[in-house]
Amino acid sequence: MIFENVLDIGQLVILIYFLALNSAYLSFTVIAFFDLVKYRRKLYRGDLRVVLTENAYRPISILVPAHNERETIVSNVRSLLALGYPEFEIIVINDGSTDDTVDVLRQAFGLFLVPAATRVAIKSKPFKAVYRSLDHPSLVVVDKENGGKSDALNAGLNVASYPLYCSIDADSLLESDAVLRVARAFAEDERIVAAGGIVRVLNGSVVSEGRVVEAQSPGRPMLLAQALEYIRGFLTGRTALARLNSLMIISGAFGIFRKDAVIAAGGYRRDTVCEDMELIVRLHRRSRERKEPGKVIFVPDPICWTQIPSDWRSLLRQRDRWQRGLLESLWMHRRMFLNPRYGSAGLIAMPYYTLFEAIGPLVEAFGYLFIVALWLLGRLETEFAVLFFLFAILYDIVLTVGALILDDLLFRRYSRTFDLARMIAGSFMAYLGYRQILAFQRSLSFVTVFIKRRKWEKVKRQAISPAPVRMQEAGGR
Amino acid sequence: MKNGNGSQKNCIVIAEDDDLTGELIEAVAARPGRQVLRANDGEAALRLIREHQPQLVVLDLFIPIRGGMEVLRLARKEGDPKRPRVLVLSAQGQLGTEEEARRSGADDFLAKPFIPGELAARIDRLLGKEAVQ
Amino acid sequence: MIGGYLSQTFGYTLFMILAAVVLTLGAVVTVVCFALLAHHMLSSRRRQYRAALVARAIKLLAPVVATGGDLDLAVADARRRVGDRAVAEVLRRARLELKGAVASQLSRLLSEMGETSRLAQEARSRRTWKRTAAIRGLGECGGDQACNYLITAAQDPQPAVRRAARDALLSDRREESVRAAVISFLDDVPKRSGWRREFYSRLASVASGALLDLTTSGKLEPREEKLALEALGDVRERRAIPHARARLSAEDAELRATAVRVLGKLGDIESEQSMVRLLDDPESFVRSTAARAIEAIPAQASTLDALGKRLTDPVWWVRANAAHTLAHKGEDGAQILVEIMEGSDRYAQQISISALTHVNFSRAIQERLEQLLPRFSSDPETGAMLALLRTAQGAAQ
Numbered sequence A: 001m002i003f004e005n006v007l008d009i010g011q012l013v014i015l016i017y018f019l020a021l022n023s024a025y026l027s028f029t030v031i032a033f034f035d036l037v038k039y040r041r042k043l044y045r046g047d048l049r050v051v052l053t054e055n056a057y058r059p060i061s062i063l064v065p066a067h068n069e070r071e072t073i074v075s076n077v078r079s080l081l082a083l084g085y086p087e088f089e090i091i092v093i094n095d096g097s098t099d100d101t102v103d104v105l106r107q108a109f110g111l112f113l114v115p116a117a118t119r120v121a122i123k124s125k126p127f128k129a130v131y132r133s134l135d136h137p138s139l140v141v142v143d144k145e146n147g148g149k150s151d152a153l154n155a156g157l158n159v160a161s162y163p164l165y166c167s168i169d170a171d172s173l174l175e176s177d178a179v180l181r182v183a184r185a186f187a188e189d190e191r192i193v194a195a196g197g198i199v200r201v202l203n204g205s206v207v208s209e210g211r212v213v214e215a216q217s218p219g220r221p222m223l224l225a226q227a228l229e230y231i232r233g234f235l236t237g238r239t240a241l242a243r244l245n246s247l248m249i250i251s252g253a254f255g256i257f258r259k260d261a262v263i264a265a266g267g268y269r270r271d272t273v274c275e276d277m278e279l280i281v282r283l284h285r286r287s288r289e290r291k292e293p294g295k296v297i298f299v300p301d302p303i304c305w306t307q308i309p310s311d312w313r314s315l316l317r318q319r320d321r322w323q324r325g326l327l328e329s330l331w332m333h334r335r336m337f338l339n340p341r342y343g344s345a346g347l348i349a350m351p352y353y354t355l356f357e358a359i360g361p362l363v364e365a366f367g368y369l370f371i372v373a374l375w376l377l378g379r380l381e382t383e384f385a386v387l388f389f390l391f392a393i394l395y396d397i398v399l400t401v402g403a404l405i406l407d408d409l410l411f412r413r414y415s416r417t418f419d420l421a422r423m424i425a426g427s428f429m430a431y432l433g434y435r436q437i438l439a440f441q442r443s444l445s446f447v448t449v450f451i452k453r454r455k456w457e458k459v460k461r462q463a464i465s466p467a468p469v470r471m472q473e474a475g476g477r
Numbered sequence B: 001m002k003n004g005n006g007s008q009k010n011c012i013v014i015a016e017d018d019d020l021t022g023e024l025i026e027a028v029a030a031r032p033g034r035q036v037l038r039a040n041d042g043e044a045a046l047r048l049i050r051e052h053q054p055q056l057v058v059l060d061l062f063i064p065i066r067g068g069m070e071v072l073r074l075a076r077k078e079g080d081p082k083r084p085r086v087l088v089l090s091a092q093g094q095l096g097t098e099e100e101a102r103r104s105g106a107d108d109f110l111a112k113p114f115i116p117g118e119l120a121a122r123i124d125r126l127l128g129k130e131a132v133q
Numbered sequence C: 001m002i003g004g005y006l007s008q009t010f011g012y013t014l015f016m017i018l019a020a021v022v023l024t025l026g027a028v029v030t031v032v033c034f035a036l037l038a039h040h041m042l043s044s045r046r047r048q049y050r051a052a053l054v055a056r057a058i059k060l061l062a063p064v065v066a067t068g069g070d071l072d073l074a075v076a077d078a079r080r081r082v083g084d085r086a087v088a089e090v091l092r093r094a095r096l097e098l099k100g101a102v103a104s105q106l107s108r109l110l111s112e113m114g115e116t117s118r119l120a121q122e123a124r125s126r127r128t129w130k131r132t133a134a135i136r137g138l139g140e141c142g143g144d145q146a147c148n149y150l151i152t153a154a155q156d157p158q159p160a161v162r163r164a165a166r167d168a169l170l171s172d173r174r175e176e177s178v179r180a181a182v183i184s185f186l187d188d189v190p191k192r193s194g195w196r197r198e199f200y201s202r203l204a205s206v207a208s209g210a211l212l213d214l215t216t217s218g219k220l221e222p223r224e225e226k227l228a229l230e231a232l233g234d235v236r237e238r239r240a241i242p243h244a245r246a247r248l249s250a251e252d253a254e255l256r257a258t259a260v261r262v263l264g265k266l267g268d269i270e271s272e273q274s275m276v277r278l279l280d281d282p283e284s285f286v287r288s289t290a291a292r293a294i295e296a297i298p299a300q301a302s303t304l305d306a307l308g309k310r311l312t313d314p315v316w317w318v319r320a321n322a323a324h325t326l327a328h329k330g331e332d333g334a335q336i337l338v339e340i341m342e343g344s345d346r347y348a349q350q351i352s353i354s355a356l357t358h359v360n361f362s363r364a365i366q367e368r369l370e371q372l373l374p375r376f377s378s379d380p381e382t383g384a385m386l387a388l389l390r391t392a393q394g395a396a397q
Helices: A001-042 A045-053 A071-081 A102-108 A149-159 A178-188 A221-243 A258-263 A275-289 A312-333 A342-360 A360-377 A382-410 A417-429 A436-453 B021-030 B042-052 B068-077 B095-103 B116-132 C005-011 C010-067 C071-082 C084-097 C101-112 C115-123 C128-141 C143-153 C159-172 C175-189 C193-206 C208-215 C222-234 C240-246 C251-267 C269-280 C284-296 C302-313 C316-327 C330-341 C347-357 C362-376 C380-396
Strands: A061-068 A088-095 A111-114 A125-131 A139-144 A164-168 A192-201 A206-208 A211-214 A255-259 A295-306 B011-015 B035-039 B054-059 B086-089 B108-111
Touching: A001 A221, A001 A342, A001 A360, A001 A382, A001 C128, A045 C115, A061 A178, A071 A088, A071 A102, A071 A125, A071 A417, A088 A102, A088 C115, A102 A111, A102 A125, A102 A139, A102 A211, A102 C143, A111 A149, A111 C380, A125 A295, A139 B095, A139 B116, A149 A164, A149 A258, A149 A275, A149 C302, A164 A258, A164 C143, A178 A255, A178 A295, A178 B108, A178 C193, A192 A221, A192 A258, A192 A275, A206 C193, A221 A312, A221 A382, A221 A417, A221 A436, A255 A258, A255 A295, A255 C010, A258 A275, A275 A295, A275 A312, A275 B095, A312 A342, A312 A360, A312 A436, A342 A360, A382 A436, A382 C005, A382 C010, A382 C240, A382 C347, B011 C380, B021 B035, B021 B054, B021 B116, B021 C010, B021 C084, B035 B042, B042 B068, B042 C005, B054 B068, B054 C010, B068 B086, B068 B095, B086 B116, B086 C159, B095 B108, B095 C143, B116 C010, C010 C071, C010 C084, C010 C240, C071 C084, C071 C101, C084 C101, C084 C128, C101 C128, C115 C128, C115 C143, C128 C159, C143 C159, C159 C175, C159 C193, C175 C208, C175 C222, C175 C269, C193 C222, C208 C222, C208 C240, C208 C302, C222 C240, C222 C251, C240 C269, C251 C269, C251 C284, C269 C302, C284 C302, C284 C316, C302 C316, C302 C330, C316 C330, C316 C347, C330 C347, C330 C362, C347 C380
Parallel strands: A061 A088, A061 A164, A088 A139, A192 A295, B011 B035, B011 B054, B054 B086, B086 B108
Antiparallel strands: A111 A125, A125 A139, A164 A255, A192 A255, A206 A211
8 A cells, every 4th residue: 555655646746846847937938928029129220230339348358168179160260250349359278189279270370379478367277378360469379288168268267358258169150249249238237247148059050151141940850859959948948047037057158257257256167067057156156145236147139059969979978967067066056045145046046957957857757767667567547648648748849839939939040931840840759759868868967977077078060161051960970 | 454553443342231331332432434343241352352353442340251350451461562442431430440440451431320422532532542653 | 647546536537637638738739830830931921022122122212312313203213112111211221321411311301201200109109119119210210300209208207218219319419419318318317337338428429529518517426427538538539638637636546547548548648647647546457557548648768667667566457557558669668678577576577578479579679588588597487488479579570
């Protein structure tokens, strides 16, 4: 009898968790809807021009940490140099690459060695050399000993000379007005310490001269599922969390920060796998502890296009890293959990990320196992199981389609109806294996978090060539 | 039709990504016997400059792919004797931009919004100066 | 899998309820998906059609606007061919790009074709965002009719609308419009400093005289005066010099720093001595700002010496800025940097070497540096920097 009770309670727990999780997501969608509509209505074509014309903007340093990026680094620096922003510098930090990243850069941009007396605001591994470019006065290349991505970013912070900085991945593409759009938010509201833009999936789109000329959805189900995750996560999740001032993640692929705030908080920590998330949590914590106004916002229209893993191995490795980073950040700042002193960050953000983002995959994986166990015990009521599963899928698809609708009505990135149809089909297909595998993988991260140490993680990349090409969809190797 | 130092006489390249502004500048610059070419981004502008070796480039500073400043520097660097004259047209009203543009080799600077007559006069002057030399 | 417990309690009823929910949800999802796709297809086509109309309107109107042909005729013709909406959009956009007589003519045409009245109608909407959008549109139209509405809108109960109205009035550039914008701004100074900075900056580029009057009127608090002064410096308003010079001895440290920065931007030679005095300011950020500002003015020997003293300042930024400025002061400045390298302060040596990378210096300096090299055998790091400076100089030349 006790055994039966356990089974019943197990089911009840899963059911309640499922309802809570999806209600949270549904309310996010609703919040995001109102917020995005409001944002969209405020947009005015003259606004960006105002930022350019007046002196409301602040100059910005763009930090590009690079580790073995010889394939993509030149085209990326080139596209960054054409960024539509009045005053900026680009700092490429070569983090002890074992390939000839620096030589490739040296040839392409006419780099020459310069002596540099750098103020050490945050400790980082020693510099081997600092280069400047003959052709581009705003380009700086720092060659330093290997120390990981956070160390590279810290080094970049020391070299950076402008009050704002933007961290981007060496393999991402920024829309030319992306920085301008985020910087406008900084100019309007001085309480902002960090802001993130939307990160979208580059795979499948047509790229020419380092620019996305036509956004298209990827064709393979596994890439589609990821593309949908990005749209949903950014457009509904982050918008809503930012609205509640509880945004705890700004993608390392594209985020803009106030340099003084980050330096005061101590820069990036080197002992975590997800330095970007940990930093944001710390910024929240610091501003609450010192009672300084500090806001972390999400701006939905500046786009950073990123290449996602196209083979399962890199995908699983990436997700493992994210999950471990999340767990580590939450554990490091466990003090904030449900602590009213930290305001919405402690009362909303921490519980949300802990309950749903961290434990979510565990419960999901447990649920799948539970069904199998019930079935093995012959106690599975098939009709109920099927119905419930259908219900779960449909609920999830409602949320995904909701995000797609927001995306389409407000920003209209896909010009072909076909791409949209493919995305909708993808939201069904994500249930045929993709979600399950990720749920198990992320549950496994609870174990690996104790074992693995941080290291540079690579996504197999395609060089961004000048001629129009469809970004890679085939397997990674 | 080429003049003494190799640049094509009466050829103007306009680098401007906004369709309306581009059309306005083109209409201002157009004269019988003048060739006016338009580019929507920096890369295309450089290509046109290389191919046609124009006498004058009217350059917006905020154009995609390669920014106006870069086009300016490259246009002034490539093959010094036949380099084109450059008129920078920018939405940035600050004088800092004008100083920077002139340092990078711009021959003239005009802030938007502009008076069509003034733009026409400056274009004529820049083309005329070349003819006198 | 809602087995045992639940089905025992509710059994068949629950099953039916769940089945109904699933079916409804499925139907709703299907309908919504198809609706989304249909909407996408139709609206894409509509957008393309509209874009094509605007493109045609541009082709029809731009040449006439640019060359000063008969605009009335061209507009009448274009309205017949592509419709009012596309024509109005093109005229509004063209007015943003142009100024002078053409701009007024465009305003008149927009008013005559009823666009201004249409927007004025919309500006009476109950929704804030609609009002704001209409106000911005009116700003694009310009002209007397639009400005009358804008002056009313500058008193709107919503701050966002007031801000848009002020922006629109400023872009009209005429004296009475600017005055109305300033009055509205002083009536309710926005809480966000970003909005205030934006206002000063726009005012400076449109009517720097009006901003100068505002700055010297004494109506602004120090933090406001700082923003206003900065904006004046950005547009190189030389008439602000006496006021900025007076503010060099302000009590508020940030105002002092702003004043010295603005004087640097304006390149005011006569303020040199007063600016040099700020190199000894108790606040480090004032010292570093002053060190940087002096770059823009041709400095006397005593000024260079004062900068040289700052190379050993306890604060890094002051040292760095002083070195930077000295490096840009030609032979005399470079001499001072080389002299400090002959001293024993390692930080000052390194910052001096670093600063010299940004400039090309003379052969004489280069030779002195060569002679210095052996002195750094006991300090390989600084020695290596110096050696690098030599190669970098070679690469840059």
